Amino acid sequence: MAIAGSNGLLCIIFLVCYMFGLCFTDDASKYFDLELSYITASPLGVPQQVIAVNGNFPGPTINVTTNENVFVNVRNKLDENALVTWPGVQMRRTSWQDGVLGTNCPIPPTWNWTYNFQVKDQIGSFFYFPSLNFQRAAGGFGSFIITNRKVISLPYKMPDGDIVISIGDWYTKNHTALRTALDMGKDLGMPDGVLINGKGPYQYNASVPDGINYETISVDPGKTYRIHVHNVGVSTCLNFRIQNHKLLLAETEGYYTQQNNFTSLDIHVGQSYSFLVTMDQNASSDYYIVASPRFVNQTVWQRVTGVAILHYSNSKGKAIGSLPDPPNDFYDKSYVVNEAISIRQNVSASGARPNPQGSFHYGQIPVTDTIVLKSVPPVMIDGKLRATLNGISFINPDTPIRLADKYNIKGDYKLDFPSRPLNRPLRSDSSVINATYKGFIEIVLQNNDTVVQSFHMDGYSFFVVGMAYGEWTENNRGSYNKWDAIARSTTQVLPGGWTAILVSLDNVGVWNLRAENLDRWYLGQETYMRVINHEADPSNKTEFPVPNNALFCGALSRLQKPQKSSASIINERSNSNYQLLLVTLSAFIFTWL
Template sequence: MGKIAIIFSSLPFLLCTILMVAQAEDPYLYFDWKVTYGTLSPLGVPQQVILINGQFPGPNLNTTTNNNIVVNVFNQLDEPLLFTWAGIQQRKNSWQDGTPGTMCPIQPGTNYTYRFQVKDQIGSYYYYPTTGFLKAAGGYGGLRVNSRLLIPVPYADPEDDYTVLIGDWYKQSHKALRKTLDQGKSIGRPDGVLINGKQGKVGDEKEEPLFTMKPGKTYKYRICNVGLKNSLNFRIQGHKMKLVELEGSHTVQNEYDSLDVHLGQCFGVLVTANQDPKDYYMVASVRFTKYHLQATGKIRYTNGKGPASNALPEAPTGWVWSLNQFRSFRWNLTASAARPNPQGSFHYGQINITRTVKLVTTANTVDGKLRYAVNGVSHIDTETPLKLAEYYEAADKVFKYDNIGDDPPANVDQLDKITLAPIVLNFKYRDFIEVIFENHEKSVQTFHLAGYSFFPVAIEVGTWTPEKRKNYNLLDAVSKYNIQVYPKSWAAILLTFDNVGMWNVRNECMERAYLGQQLYISVPTPERVLRDEYNIPDNAVLCGIVKDMPKPRPYTP
């Protein structure tokens, strides 16, 4: 009897211990992906596309803040493969960022398991392949991070949540396009635009709707530009869009008739089914070009009684309109939300800048072949990923740090002579840095910074000078991961570099990135401790000069 009493008196303690263990780690989500080729006709012509589990676009990853994501990728293509998770800030874990500068590729006929956490994030993102210009064949899909139930969002739960992947598309295969680039030529204009893998056809009453809406209900649409070359304008016939989220941050909830969605950018909008019950067209069309390309997709009211009108809403003209729209975006400072950059949240305008880096984009030929550059240097990928070379203390055998200056010549003509080299900037851990993107060309450029969100404090026409800081928005710039730079203009971002690792900065125009308009930023840890960075994964693929080198001592707790 005494023994029984002891067992039962210990039960609350045991239950408490079990609960503590169960709550010690956030939930895990597991995915198996079989990546293959298939034949589809997105623009009416049969062509080879990339399928993930037989799907084009690939499956949506539906996650929640702090979930641990495990994706086992089986590469059944005929060439190496990597996936990046655009906008997901992998804290202390650039090992899983999926770029040629951080990982050895997954070889054909093999598999690799990605493991990362959507730590302290919410919002709309997407994934895509980064190797061999494979993105031109697809392989992309939506990635959403829902807010935890305990954290309220600043709007009522929508009736449903839809992912809208828009992007330009080429009829040529990715291999043909890659060959053109390797020959030093531009791939030229795309052949069309897709919405969720389809071009659509105005007036085709047999075309099935992409989405349905119940009258009076409100829906969330996550709109991402997954294209290769063009900014796009997105609009919904007869409906307003209330912006509630931009690249992982809640925004002031302004309404828009249309939105310019730049390469790599994602918006979250609310759309209410408050019009006559029938079909309506979504429209995505190219911006800032002399040619016109568009795609359409139907939205159907569940009790719809008529076809969509063939009169499509017009897109805006000129890039000044787009610049003014950017200036209307504001961070929602009253919303509760996961914030991946706590040091910079709310008070980023009160932090002293410790370093200013200006990145000037140029284009020219090298040995008769087209190259794109940053500060006169065109990046080349190395056989040994930069992160691995650094970790194995062999960086000096692969690349040189800071081989582009923080402040290039004011005369852009002096940058016309382009050299080829891997570009790696070395940033001190936890420095608050100002980065200026300066575009002297005639096209709109969009840049992505992996591993971080940042504050885009200004975009203006002309060239940047320190006096321009008086025009910065130091209060409620939207924390985001992409920045567009308009023709003959500059853009300024501010952020604390507190995420240890090797992080890619790339032009989201894939032609420009492939031909050198990208770089890496190394943020080293002062000590080899797990507090600052995770250890190299046990399943990491090794290649290049580190393949047979002894593994360095692991980080300590």
């Protein structure tokens, strides 16, 4: 059937624009510029070099909406290589954009590189940070929030506003000094403090020196705010609480949770949560916001406490008195386990799609493989202090893994990572997990280290189905939650304990699996999971090709093109879209008119 006349032509143009997302680029794509540079700041009263983003510490919040295409141009004005990673943001079919050394060549000083990925079928609270050379210990981080499309209803009443809070332990030594200490086989020792939104503690008692700039969060009485909280620190789990206010847990790293009230919650390194907090207290004074360390000697670590102020617009005075107490569970080892397993999916809520989150019945899927990853305290390997998983301390190959595959670079890495701890000498190696595409696997994280750890997997969310103290055995599977376990991308593993996760390997690429504690990660406690579709796939449906602006290094250094500006890259994309529109329109017009 032909469509005739100008109205028909307009219909064709509208149809093609709609199909290719070319007429509504403001809705379909978002563009951001992030410039990493050094500035001098004194968050704990001591001048030091920190890493700013666009001149600010912490960096700006990136706000996007489900399914948008995101372009982030990162300009490196540091004096060393850099990459920015987006943990928890599930880049479908494009690990090329992941921002870690196993998948990306680093951005050299004075260069820029534009990341391009889609936040496909995703919502939630995340953050970005520089992934190389211990740089996160100096800053460079910021919040990354993915909001629902308007057609998907929220499982709660629309809040009156959004608030972002980053918490993290902090050292007054710069990141180069910290990594030098690790290189020399030393422990980092106790942090110098805890920052809230890049600022030091409010002077709640005489232990806090004068002149420290603290964070103030201003709110209106009676209103409800969604508060996104990220632990962006080095290695310390922090207990987060707001004096006299209930924290109604709403979401964590992309999944809506059962809405339980907490007076405080442990937030481990690399984790993100969002709470609904109603300002229902009287305004006789301001209130404390506290982030204090956990799993440490509280008496010794007392000064390592972050304190900010919650200020009602009609407040009549400053916050005074003692800080709200942390959990009193010194003699109750079950407390932290019970708290963790109480965080569960809201299975009736819609996430990024209109179907309920619980419609994916993960507990009914047969497990195709089991991997047990065992961590122990750092040890000396070949005269250097190293951290291991299953006895292997990872060394990043000179050429990123997937680039080595595409350009047939042999010997760059090994697909021989053991699925169980082996009784053999510890070693450093570029050993990678050879994973099976479309597999549904069980990963057991066994922490035989002396510190609580966080582990993270790029490119995926996984179901946290079990957690306990002790050595994991197959009998523990009987205690797994196979119905409403929370799905997330970063989970804690208690010292002397284990955490079990289930993950569906449906995202092709090479994905980093690592300790999120910066010291352990820096010392080699990581590997990669190579998830490749080995079936014939000439149309390349399961993985995007190497990006046109790819950086090359290692054995492929000869392929590196001259530096391009972000503007030229975006112009190239715009030109390509314009040409695609013309070609498609021509075909439609030729066919229909």
